[in-house]
Amino acid sequence: MNEQNFQSHEIRDRIVIQYKYTMGGQSKFFLELMNNKKILGTKCKKCGKVWMPPRINCSECFADTDWVEMPHTGIIKVSTIVWYTTSAFIQSVPYGIAFIQLDKADTGMLQGIFSENLVPSKVKKGQRVKAVFKKKEDREGKMTDFFFVPEDEYDSWIAKPQYEGGS
């Protein structure tokens, strides 16, 4: 069909689904994060691999894992600074994200990397980082309850009224 003076008709619509989503076997990670500022990984009972983010089963051995408390320090494996992004985050640019390997972990996890001076050289590979937490009343048992900062900025971040250090 080849219509002359074609006129399109657009409708407004949105898809919204609400959830009360169980974290299942990983629930303890989020509860300990929210209640006690603890970062829990898991260790395979068979091969000893430390998973971070945690898995209650080792995907390599098909064995169960044990919970282990992780240090709050680690290094950046790779990072980027985001300047243009999704509608959900566009108000937050620029923001840093990094794959961080906690000390004693065998895998890296994605986390926000905050810095007073957010430039590539400040958040590059090998940078040592430390976890900073939201205050108890603001923690929700989500990954956004904490983030990482370069170790030399740790004291100034935990001095801010909205944040605190781990135990």
Next chain:
Amino acid sequence: MSKRRVAIIGVGITPFRARYLDKTYFELAYDATNLALDDTNKNGAQITHKDLESTVYGIYNELFERQFMPDIFINSYLGMNNKPGTRIASGGATGGYTVRMAYSEVASGLSDLCLCIGVEKCNDCYDEKTGTTTPEVLNAIAYSADMTYEYPMGMMAASSYVSMVNAHYEEFGNPTEEQMAYVSIKNHGNAKLNPKAQSPMDVTVEDVMYSRIICYPFKMLDCCLYSEASAALILASEQKVKELGIEKPIWITGVAAANTDCFIGNRESVGRLYSNIYAAKAAYKMAGLDYNKIKEQIDVAELHDAFSGQEVISYEELGFVPFGEGGPWIEKSFEKPGEGPWIDGELPCCPSGGLIGCGHAVGATGIMSTGEAALQLRQEAGKHQVKTIEKGRAIAHSIGGPGAAYAAVIVIANEEGLNKP
């Protein structure tokens, strides 16, 4: 039961556009199917949609289409009722995975004529708050990241891919920002020869370097644009090829895919697209080709250049050049005919313009790439036809998903390419 030989006998690709206001996704799918039927019939065959025995649908994202299970609505619109139709959804690699599954339909003997069709229409997404489209498209894509550990950090496609590129740079000192810019020059430039491409452009290294920063170090001109389009292939068994008197069948000689760990932090090295390596090695092996000599064994490659730096890494992982030499390969061959991945180079990569030049209509993209590679081997690609088709073989590459976890590689050959060493 042994595998049957499978040929591409029809290619149909709609123009890639920022937005079709005059088409829905199923209307676009109709157009591509019609074009593929016309292409099949141009030498006297007379098949219609009624002759197609099954369909494999490549559609990535329900949120784009505002329709979960969009395949069944296309099935109705194409008049394919009461025949099997299967949907594939594998992120950016949906197209390649769809070709693989359609190949399987025919190779297994389940069908003699199979429609392999991809479609995507993303730009109906719209963010009322900012009055723009792209951030909402990116949000629809971002739900493909892990929703618990990654989405809440503001992870999106570009920041996911850039992680591997940055880690690769840390390890090998390349690709540099300038080397990535050459991919943008090449693919936007090739797109000028392709009337179906969305982003034909003359750009310089400076243009790329000074374009808007997206996520360090990717700039706007390093990134493909999200596009709307449909692409269709008609696949046939050897018997059908003979029956229909197809003049230039393009045989699928290798199909392989690999899903690597979607959590980048779980990988042995962050600077690798392992899915590429496993898919390429398996596809070449199936086609009887050699990973270490592949650059000399094929005439053309349609790569998945969602981001410039990721095309550079793909040169290495698909076996064209050793690790760490992808960046120099494109940079040093600029304006040197017979060298590098340029359209007049030793192995032209993305003569169609690829994703950076054509746009990325996700489910359609890998099918467009495979179709474009087939047209090249038929010497019917048009203005962007590469000069020499002497080995008679080509590859099409798809990659996608969180951390580029999915990759598919398709090897195709014309009649001559089947027997050459």
